[in-house]
Amino acid sequence: MRADWSTFWPKVLDATGETVYMVLITLALSTVGGLSVGLALYATRKGGVLPNRAVHAVLGTFINVIRPVPFIIAIVALAPVTRAVVGTMIGTDAAVFPMTVVATFGIARIVESNLLSVEPGVIEAARSMGAGPLRILLTVLVPEALGPLVLGLTFMLVALIDFSAVAGTVGGGGVGNLAMTYGYLRFDTSVMVVTVLVLIALVQSAQFLGNLLSRRILRR
Amino acid sequence: MTAPATPGGPGQPVIELRDVRKEFPGGAMAVDGVSLTVGAGTVFGVVGHSGAGKSTLLRLVNGLEEPTSGSVLVDGQDLSALGERGLRPVRREIGMVFQQFNLFRSRTVLGNVLYPLRLAGLDRAAARARAEETLDFVGLSGHGGRYPEQLSGGQRQRVGIARALTTRPKVLLCDEATSALDPQTTGEVLALLRRVNRELGVTILLITHEMEVVRGLCDRVAVMEEGKVVESGEVYEVFARPRHATTAAFVRSALHSAPCTAPRTGRCWSGCGPATRGGWSPCR
Ligand SMILES: Nc1ncnc2c1ncn2[C@@H]1O[C@H](COP(=O)(O)OP(=O)(O)OP(=O)(O)O)[C@@H](O)[C@H]1O
Ligand SMILES: [Mg+2]
Numbered sequence: 373m374r375a376d377w378s379t380f381w382p383k384v385l386d387a388t389g390e391t392v393y394m395v396l397i398t399l400a401l402s403t404v405g406g407l408s409v410g411l412a413l414y415a416t417r418k419g420g421v422l423p424n425r426a427v428h429a430v431l432g433t434f435i436n437v438i439r440p441v442p443f444i445i446a447i448v449a450l451a452p453v454t455r456a457v458v459g460t461m462i463g464t465d466a467a468v469f470p471m472t473v474v475a476t477f478g479i480a481r482i483v484e485s486n487l488l489s490v491e492p493g494v495i496e497a498a499r500s501m502g503a504g505p506l507r508i509l510l511t512v513l514v515p516e517a518l519g520p521l522v523l524g525l526t527f528m529l530v531a532l533i534d535f536s537a538v539a540g541t542v543g544g545g546g547v548g549n550l551a552m553t554y555g556y557l558r559f560d561t562s563v564m565v566v567t568v569l570v571l572i573a574l575v576q577s578a579q580f581l582g583n584l585l586s587r588r589i590l591r592r
Numbered sequence: 593m594t595a596p597a598t599p600g601g602p603g604q605p606v607i608e609l610r611d612v613r614k615e616f617p618g619g620a621m622a623v624d625g626v627s628l629t630v631g632a633g634t635v636f637g638v639v640g641h642s643g644a645g646k647s648t649l650l651r652l653v654n655g656l657e658e659p660t661s662g663s664v665l666v667d668g669q670d671l672s673a674l675g676e677r678g679l680r681p682v683r684r685e686i687g688m689v690f691q692q693f694n695l696f697r698s699r700t701v702l703g704n705v706l707y708p709l710r711l712a713g714l715d716r717a718a719a720r721a722r723a724e725e726t727l728d729f730v731g732l733s734g735h736g737g738r739y740p741e742q743l744s745g746g747q748r749q750r751v752g753i754a755r756a757l758t759t760r761p762k763v764l765l766c767d768e769a770t771s772a773l774d775p776q777t778t779g780e781v782l783a784l785l786r787r788v789n790r791e792l793g794v795t796i797l798l799i800t801h802e803m804e805v806v807r808g809l810c811d812r813v814a815v816m817e818e819g820k821v822v823e824s825g826e827v828y829e830v831f832a833r834p835r836h837a838t839t840a841a842f843v844r845s846a847l848h849s850a851p852c853t854a855p856r857t858g859r860c861w862s863g864c865g866p867a868t869r870g871g872w873s874p875c876r
Binding site: 491493494496497498499500501502503504507511512515516518589591 | 654656677679680681682683684686687688690692694695696697698699707708711712739741755759765
């Protein structure tokens with residue numbers, strides 16, 4: 373069976389809108405969450421600006437438990453929590469929840485590793501001026517690591533577009549859902565091609581914007 | 593056992609170390625019973641080979657390292673009595689300059705100099721005026737909008753000095769401030785440090801492994817080896833009559849390539865030696 377193209381294009385547009393919505397909301401929430409967890413992880417490590425072994429170990433373990441779980445399993449495993457938090461297990465809002473959880477911990481690791489690559493001498497300089505730990509985190513470490521941080525977030529943004537498609541296949545809405553219902557269930561190759569093209573376009577624009585922004589920040 | 597304290601030269605003692613030891617976990621005794629006094633307005637040099645404990649000694653003075661035993665007094669105040677939080681206002685009275693400059697790459701030259709001022713609570717306008725004034729002092733007015741990577745090594749170090757000085761500290765700590773620079777630029781930076789001392793009255797404690805720096809800038813010098821001060825005194829005395837073998841080797845290294853015959857003017861040696869030909873400005 374062939375898709376009706378006159379009704380199909382509006383559907384593509386809607387689905388793309390849904391995907392963009394899911395991805396951006398998730399990116400916003402997980403950036404805030406990931407930055408907080410990543411900063412805490414970095415600050416509490418041994419020799420960090422606010423060393424705290426217990427907090428560091430708990431956060432580290434948590435991340436290591438969540439990160440290796442394949443996203444499709446995470447969606448299923450988190451489903452009860454999703455229902456409790458969002459109120460439903462299907463649709464775009466329900467997809468945002470597991471995406472945010474997984475992305476938060478991914479971003480936390482990205483943040484931690486980028487902060488670790490900031491030269492210790494710069495931190496020492498700020499300490500020698502009498503800056504406190506929180507101040508150093510926010511006014512020295514984050515700005516100094518911002519270029520690579522933006523690239524890391526771009527990497528996560530691209531991963532989120534992938535996640536959103538996966539969430540779509542299990543009832544999350546968006547382009548993934550479209551590909552599943554038209555392309556997979558109805559064996560319509562042309563719909564498959566269109567959705568793949570849409571996803572490629574989204575990924576390309578995300579990467580382009582991320583590169584542009586980080587180049588601006590790094591001035592090269 | 594307390595090593596005899598070094599007389600601090602002119603003025604009240606600003607920095608006092610009393611039998612200070614610093615042992616790192618793992619057993620390295622980086623500073624091993626050092627006592628020394630730096631008088632107000634003095635330029636005090638510490639020389640020693642790599643690993644002698646010079647950086648650790650300097651970092652004890654602004655509390656970046658905590659002594660294992662002994663006490664560190666700055667302006668009469670015992671640092672160990674203050675917690676990490678209590679140290680912060682003290683650190684604002686002590687500028688620090690680094691071998692690798694350690695400038696904020698995400699900030700402009702002006703932004704770098706503004707940072708400690710904003711930290712000290714100056715409002716935007718006052719901080720900006722002060723930062724511009726300091727940049728002018730170090731000869732970088734007009735460079736405020738540039739980024740560190742757009743500057744030469746000597747210019748970067750002058751930004752480092754401006755950033756350390758702009759809150760008008762009493763003390764400047766210099767950790768190998770010229771070791772990453774060529775002889776010409778070294779001379780420029782030393783001349784600037786000399787002005788900092790003479791014109792602003794800032795007490796300077798600097799560490800170096802280059803005896804030329806000591807000769808060009810310092811009033812007094814201490815020689816360190818394996819965490820201990822093995823010799824100290826007025827620079828001209830130490831140069832004239834080194835008592836310890838390490839000191840003698842350092843003095844030879846400074847005098848080796850061009851025997852110094854220039855007269856001593858004022859409180860420092862006027863130019864001689866290879867670095868001089870690179871352009872040290874003579875002292876006034
Ligand atoms: N954080 C640290 N942990 C353990 N050991 C340290 C630490 N910092 C310094 N040390 C050790 O203390 C000793 C003195 O080091 P320090 O950096 O003070 O020497 P230095 O005289 O400044 O040497 P350089 O001229 O190479 O800078 C060295 O043996 C070093 O390995
Ligand atoms: Mg050192």
